[in-house]
Amino acid sequence: MNALNLTDIGHAFLGRTVLDRITLDIGEGELVALVGPSGCGKSTLLHIAAGLIDPRQGRINRSYARHAVVFQEPRLLPWATARKNIGMALPEGLSSRNRHSRILAAATAAALEEDDLDKYPVQLSGGMKQRTAIARALASEADFLFFDEPFTALDPALRRHMQDIVIRHAGNGKRSGLFITHDMAEAVRTAHRIVVLDRRGNGILGERYIPLRPVERDDRMIFETVQHFMKADPLFAHVEELDERRSA
Amino acid sequence: MTSLAERASRTGQFLWSGWSGLAGLSVFAAVWQVAHEAYGSFILPSPLETLTAAQTLLGDVSAWQLLLTTSSRALSGFALAGVIGTVAGCIAGFHPAILRLVQPQITLMLGVPPIAWIVLLMIWFGTGSATVTMTAAVACLPIVFLGAAEGIASRDRLLDDMALSLGMGQVRRFVRIIVPQMLNRLFPILVMALGTAFKAAVMAELLANAGGIGEALAVSRSNLDVANALAWILLSVSALLAVEYGLIQPTRSELEAWRHAARPWGVKR
Ligand SMILES: Nc1ncnc2c1ncn2[C@@H]1O[C@H](COP(=O)(O)OP(=O)(O)O)[C@@H](O)[C@H]1O
Ligand SMILES: [Mg+2]
Numbered sequence: 001m002n003a004l005n006l007t008d009i010g011h012a013f014l015g016r017t018v019l020d021r022i023t024l025d026i027g028e029g030e031l032v033a034l035v036g037p038s039g040c041g042k043s044t045l046l047h048i049a050a051g052l053i054d055p056r057q058g059r060i061n062r063s064y065a066r067h068a069v070v071f072q073e074p075r076l077l078p079w080a081t082a083r084k085n086i087g088m089a090l091p092e093g094l095s096s097r098n099r100h101s102r103i104l105a106a107a108t109a110a111a112l113e114e115d116d117l118d119k120y121p122v123q124l125s126g127g128m129k130q131r132t133a134i135a136r137a138l139a140s141e142a143d144f145l146f147f148d149e150p151f152t153a154l155d156p157a158l159r160r161h162m163q164d165i166v167i168r169h170a171g172n173g174k175r176s177g178l179f180i181t182h183d184m185a186e187a188v189r190t191a192h193r194i195v196v197l198d199r200r201g202n203g204i205l206g207e208r209y210i211p212l213r214p215v216e217r218d219d220r221m222i223f224e225t226v227q228h229f230m231k232a233d234p235l236f237a238h239v240e241e242l243d244e245r246r247s248a
Numbered sequence: 249m250t251s252l253a254e255r256a257s258r259t260g261q262f263l264w265s266g267w268s269g270l271a272g273l274s275v276f277a278a279v280w281q282v283a284h285e286a287y288g289s290f291i292l293p294s295p296l297e298t299l300t301a302a303q304t305l306l307g308d309v310s311a312w313q314l315l316l317t318t319s320s321r322a323l324s325g326f327a328l329a330g331v332i333g334t335v336a337g338c339i340a341g342f343h344p345a346i347l348r349l350v351q352p353q354i355t356l357m358l359g360v361p362p363i364a365w366i367v368l369l370m371i372w373f374g375t376g377s378a379t380v381t382m383t384a385a386v387a388c389l390p391i392v393f394l395g396a397a398e399g400i401a402s403r404d405r406l407l408d409d410m411a412l413s414l415g416m417g418q419v420r421r422f423v424r425i426i427v428p429q430m431l432n433r434l435f436p437i438l439v440m441a442l443g444t445a446f447k448a449a450v451m452a453e454l455l456a457n458a459g460g461i462g463e464a465l466a467v468s469r470s471n472l473d474v475a476n477a478l479a480w481i482l483l484s485v486s487a488l489l490a491v492e493y494g495l496i497q498p499t500r501s502e503l504e505a506w507r508h509a510a511r512p513w514g515v516k517r
Contacts, residue, residue: 052409069413075406079428079506088424089414120506140414 001063003028003144003176004049009058011044018044019201022058029173031166031214033191034180035239041201042180043072043148049178050146064176067144068137072152074129076121082107082132083117089140106139107132110165127158134162138169145170145177151186159186166190167214184226184239190214194229199238206235258501258508293475301479311464311483318460319487321377322449325384326442332385333392338430340393341400350393357390366452375456380449387448388441392434399433400426428503435500439492446488 002025009022018041026032036042047053049060050069068089076085086103094102107117110131121129130150137145147166151159167190170177181187187194188210196205210217210225229236277295284294293301305311340347365386366379373379403426411421453462461484468477501508 047409050413052412066415067413069410071406071410073406075410077407077425077428079432079504081506088411088416092420120509122506123509136414146413 001028002026003030003062003064004178005059005061006045006049007059007061009045009048009055009060011041011048011053011055011057013044017201019048019055021203022197022201024195024204026176026178028064029176030193031170031177031179031191033187033194034178034197035182035184035187035194035236036197037199037238037240038182040197040199042182042197044201045197046146046148046178046180062144064142064144066140066142067146068140068142069146069148070130070133070137070150072149074121074133076129076132076136078121081118081120082112082124082128082135085121085132086117086135086139089136102139102141103135106135109138109169110135111161127154127162130154130162131165134165143175145175147177147179147181149180149182152181152183163190172215173213182240184229184236185222188222188225188229189217196235196239208233208235254505258505262497262501290474293478297475298478298482301475302482305476305479305483314460314464315483315487317377318380318446318449318453318462318484319491321380321453321460322384322442322445323491325381325449326388326445328381329385329387329389329392329441329445330438333389334396334434337393337396338400341397341430344401347397347401354390354394357386362387362448362451363455366455369452370456375458377458379456380452380458380460380462383452384445384449388444391437391444392441395434395437396430399430402433403429431503435496435503439496439500442492442496443488446484450484 004024004026006022006024009019009024010017011019022045024032024034024045034042034045044053046069048055050067051060052069076082077088080088083103086106087099089106090099090102103117104114107114112128112131112135116124116128116132121132124132130153133150147170151162154162163186166177166179169175170179170190179187179191191210192214193207193209195207198205208229212221230240280292280295284292289297336350340350362383366383369379369382369386373382407425407429408421411425416424449460450462450465452458453460454466455462457463457466461480465477465480468474468480
């Protein structure tokens with residue numbers, strides 16, 4: 001039984017085809033990393049899968065109950081405290097005690113301190129803002145999480161820390177997820193499987209399963225896997241290309 | 249909501265800011281005094297004389313009555329324009345086509361001098377309260393409308409997507425995500441519109457002889473009683489300030505506590 005099936009998805013912006021014949025299945029409890037060069041349509045595919053855009057073609061079949069998205073930017077409400085931002089994801093009719101405990105649990109899961117909960121987004125650092133966004137996604141008790149290059153703006157140490165949070169709460173088999181990144185090390189570190197999107201959005205190029213569970217992988221294994229993929233595996237030849245495909 | 253201590257500190261800061269306002273007013277009074285000494289009491293009575301005249305006026309119940317009449321007319325005009333302008337502005341903000349159609353009408357409304365409106369409204373509504381209220385409403389309607397429409401149109405679409413991705417319904421999205429952004433834009437404009445409503449109301453009263461402060465001003469003018477005229481001006485400005493600082497600003501600071509948090513120490517109002 002799959003959590004999400006995308007079948008034959010195609011999309012165009014203003015008549016320009018961005019995605020074509022994309023088929024992707026994500027199993028229950030599986031975290032899939034989607035990689036591809038910048039501008040190849042990864043975000044568009046995620047928006048379609050999360051129901052934020054209607055695709056031109058194709059079918060989406062969701063068998064999970066709820067999803068949440070962590071975007072590249074934190075997307076917090078500037079006029080609400082971190083606590084209220086996290087609380088946004090909760091259903092309306094919750095008792096205030098219940099609400100409080102769920103917000104606190106989500107904040108703890110995202111390594112946010114209780115002191116920070118009463119600050120406004122302007123008072124939080126970039127890392128704390130993104131953690132608030134993750135806490136908001138976790139508070140919704142979604143069983144499917146979408147991540148759209150959520151850590152690109154953060155420095156390497158913070159990134160590792162955030163990846164650990166993802167591994168703990170999405171890569172643990174309880175939730176499924178789709179993690180978009182163009183950082184191979186991030187993909188190898190967090191995901192069960194890496195899927196490569198064609199650089200012109202013409203279907204999925206291929207996929208590789210990563211051995212071991214994400215929590216069991218060590219730095220050495222991650223480093224060697226990335227080296228192997230980048231040097232010896234033709235599937236990843238274009239992944240870290242920097243030029244935008246449309247600029248040509 | 250915000251904690252009690254935080255609110256008390258904000259109220260304290262608000263009151264404290266009164267001192268800087270007072271300092272500004274003192275400078276103004278000093279310049280006024282200099283001008284008075286240069287031109288004499290007949291052309292420009294001193295601030296003190298004006299205050300005495302205002303005090304005498306306030307000793308009289310009928311003066312309070314006049315102030316109340318003008319304030320209530322200005323406020324109902326403001327409220328009318330506020331409600332219609334905000335609702336219409338919200339609708340236009342969501343539909344760019346409507347906004348484009350309405351834009352010329354707004355330019356037209358802004359271009360017609362208030363005095364022309366007063367003449368038209370006097371013909372339509374006679375020379376009573378209705379004319380004054382409508383003048384105030386017509387004067388502030390276009391700016392409120394544009395403020396609300398811009399507030400909606402310039403909202404952060406990324407937040408819309410975020411709310412949608414959390415499965416929020418349309419109503420909840422509007423109330424929780426879009427309205428706060430709109431109010432953020434609209435509030436400074438409401439402050440301006442309130443001032444406009446008072447000015448338009450006094451002017452309409454003066455021209456239509458419709459009672460209130462405007463008519464009292466007309467009487468002072470025919471008696472060449474400059475001190476009295478200045479006293480009335482002082483009182484109408486005080487009425488406006490009372491409404492602004494008693495009603496609008498507290499609401500605003502309640503809604504914009506987060507802006508306050510962003511300001512570094514020493515720059516707080
Ligand atoms: N709303 C939009 N309107 C028009 N073109 C868009 C829009 N969003 C994305 N695109 C285009 O679609 C292509 C894929 O974008 P995107 O999915 O954001 O790529 P990625 O996330 O892989 O970097 C890009 O060429 C981009 O310019
Ligand atoms: Mg993207």
